[in-house]
């Protein structure tokens with residue numbers, strides 16, 4: 332979203348239970364997604380192949396297989412919750428069919444243009460946020476702190492690499508989680524796994540683990556509030572580059588990267604003073620606001636379908652739940668429902684790939700998700716651990732180069748590096764994350780391709796969920812503030828440390844001296 336001066340005029344529309352979303356006056360369309368009332372396949376975890384509902388769409392142009400917002404129901408949908416009551420599900424989807432879109436086509440297109448430049452080596456993508464947003468952790472301070480650390484990281488990266496940084500939060504919709512086991516067993520009791528706050532609840536009780544479609548509506552409202560806060564922070568002075576020092580988090584001040592950050596901030600302040608002295612107006616939006624976009628895993632398809640709307644100006648379909656959507660490692664099957672759904676929407680897309688993905692498979696995924704090879708449409712988010720990455724990434728890059736595909740290569744150095752501590756915490760070591768990032772940059776250097784971005788799980792808070800880094804969280808101190816609803820996140824200081832590391836690699840590539 333151009334969270335600063337969007338070309339679109341916004342009006343504030345109240346959403347149903349008090350949340351709010353911004354609606355552009357030019358794009359108020361009737362709910363376009365077909366309702367589920369006639370459907371029987373929506374609540375089926377692995378839907379059998381059934382006949383299409385008959386709805387047709389010519390999008391994407393040139394593609395001869397009909398697509399509609401519900402054509403995914405003709406495919407196997409992995410990781411989909413089974414709901415007890417079709418009626419309850421239909422009612423929730425019907426409510427979502429009528430809510431205001433969270434993001435708008437113009438914003439989505441502006442992100443797409445930025446990503447297109449990254450495919451040409453002109454820019455770097457920073458994606459970050461919680462593994463899973465939660466209802467319990469929802470607080471304006473939590474959003475503010477994560478946003479602040481993302482801006483600090485972006486600043487380090489922009490100044491360090493001398494390149495535009497595309498800022499994307501895993502925020503305002505990152506609720507649904509894929510699980511490797513359908514059930515969780517504790518002390519001999521087996522209950523359905525927790526699948527994210529928009530599906531069921533974390534507490535280990537049969538009531539909490541019941542899949543409740545109304546949670547999708549609650550998640551929508553929380554997303555609307557989150558976006559409202561993000562939009563305000565992006566333009567309301569919080570993101571003013573002259574307030575750089577005010578962005579500092581107290582806990583990074585005593586750390587090594589905290590003081591490096593202070594030094595960098597001082598350099599930027601000096602540059603701003605110089606600009607002012609020569610007459611540049613630093614009160615302009617370029618200095619006082621930021622473009623910030625949202626993304627989440629496109630997993631819970633009834634939710635995504637219900638938020639999918641047709642743009643009144645272009646006739647294209649957009650999933651208005653986020654600017655960008657990615658398909659996870661577990662649901663990226665070529666003939667699966669998640670690729671079927673995403674291939675028809677106009678949003679920029681991502682796909683996660685582990686070492687299980689072969690070069691041939693990757694090319695087929697690209698042909699499905701971006702059949703016209705539009706630059707900026709598709710990002711390949713690589714997550715395999717350093718060792719496997721050194722072995723497998725060259726083949727994937729070679730195939731993409733050979734086929735002339737335009738993609739953004741993004742490193743997710745966290746999902747291939749999860750381990751269990753002796754005390755039973757799911758954690759990640761900073762050293763392993765750093766090693767995977769190094770490998771990512773090394774391979775791109777060797778292959779002559781552009782390392783286009785990083786995707787991490789992080790928070791602005793001083794949590795103790797990942798070990799290592801100069802913040803020195805250890806296995807013994809994980810229990811001090813372990814708060815994640817799902818995977819372990821880097822804390823603010825670890826995230827900043829990573830930003831310096833990346834900035835230094837980017838400088839090396841462009842021949843600039845170290846920071």
Ligand code: PEP
Nearest residue numbers: 462659660661683714746
């Ligand atoms: C995630 O991003 O939280 C996730 C589940 O990723 P992956 O699909 O790469 O495992």
Ligand code: CO
Nearest residue numbers: 462788817818
């Ligand atoms: Co995760």
